[in-house]
Amino acid sequence: MGTAAVNWWKEFAQSHENLKHSIAGAGAGIVSSIVTCPLDVAKTRLQNQSIAKPGEKLYKGTVGTLSRIWQEEGIRGLYRGLGPTILGYLPTWAIYFTAYDYCKSHWADELETVGHDKEWLLHISSAMSAGAASTMLTNPLWVIKTRLMTQNERTPYRYKNTLHAFFTIAKEEGFRGFYKGLGPSLIGISHVAVQFPLYEKLKVAFHVDRDVASGSTSILLASALSKMAASLATYPHEVIRTRLQNQTRKPYKYEGILHAIEVMSREEGIRGFYKGLSTNLVRTVPSSAMTILTYEMVVKKLDDWKNL
Known part of the structure; x- marks a missing residue:
């Protein structure tokens, strides 16, 4: 890089620390979303199906679902x-990582009053605050994404693309249509409250150092283990969210979170809340590991450029 460019970057980076995390987070989200999209489609289809109606053929398993989608579509x-997944990940991860690092930095001084042995409180509060911010701001894109992923010749809705879905939902369902499933999504913030504090702990345990190239393996392992633990602990909220997001015409089968839990328990039992779990783990664990590794690498590169 030229001297002028280096100097400009130094001044810009020093005054825009949060932008660095936005760029890193958005870039990481795009990479992972493209690689894992087929698994995301399969998982969403499995989550959305309840009990089979007469003549209806259900999706079965990760491989079976992928194979059937390939054959039919x-x-x-x-x-x-x-x-909408890419459009969603751009702001979601950008907002999330920016808010997460801001909260960690902003609230770090509070550790002096609560004691360093309470550092886990900082990670949990930062993760939940960042999760709430990104969830509320991007929920409309996730509703559109879920609808597009589940639509086929049997669904009551047929959207041509993201823009068509946006205008159709706005016209037929109004503003509330874009925020279906927001309740379970906010409950799902407990996911990041498990994942990121655990990730921070594992990074310390694995002696992760951003300046050491060999740290990539440790980052991948720490992020994979933390994501798996969080997914197993909080997965039912994803199934409930998918069911609520896909309701377009009244009378709704599920009238809310509690009613959805009641109906699903009666019709499908405990297994209903874990439909698509194996597909989700296959998708999210490597995806999360890739996302966080990309994020850490981008942050490191931006820091290197700032220190030139």
Whole structure:
């Protein structure tokens, strides 16, 4: 880089620390969303199906679901919802990582009053605050993504693309249509409250150092283990959210979170709350590991440029 460019970057980076985390988070989210989109489609289809209606064929397992989508819809079927997924990840991870690092830095002084042995409180509060911010701001994109991923010849809705879905939902369901499933999503903040504090602990345990290239393996392991633990602990909220987001015409089968829990328990039992779990783990664990590793690497590169 030229001297002028280096000097400009130093001044810019020093005064825009949060932007660094936005860029890193958004870039990481895009990479992972493209790679894992087919698994995301399969997981969403499995989550959305309840008990079989007469003549209806249910999706079965990760491989079976992927195979059926390929046979019935081709490659486009496996990448349904990629547009809003990318559009969603851009602000979601950018907002999340920016808010997370801001909260950690802003509240770090509070450790002096609560004691360093309470550092886990800082990580949990930062993770939950960041999760709430990103969830509330991006929920409309996730509703559109879920609808596109689950639509087929049997669904009551048929959207041509992200923009068509946006205007159709706005016209037929109004503003509230974009915030279906927000309740379970906010409950799902407990996911990041488990994942990121555990990730921070594992980074320390694995002696992760951003300046050491060999730290990539440790970052991958720490992020994979923390994501798996969080997914197992909080997965039911994802199934409930998917069911609520896909309701377009009244009378709704599920009238809310508690009613959904009641109906699903009666019709499907405990297994209903864990539909698509194996697909989700196959998708999210490597995806999360890739996302966090990309994030850490981008942050390191931006720091290197700032220190030139």
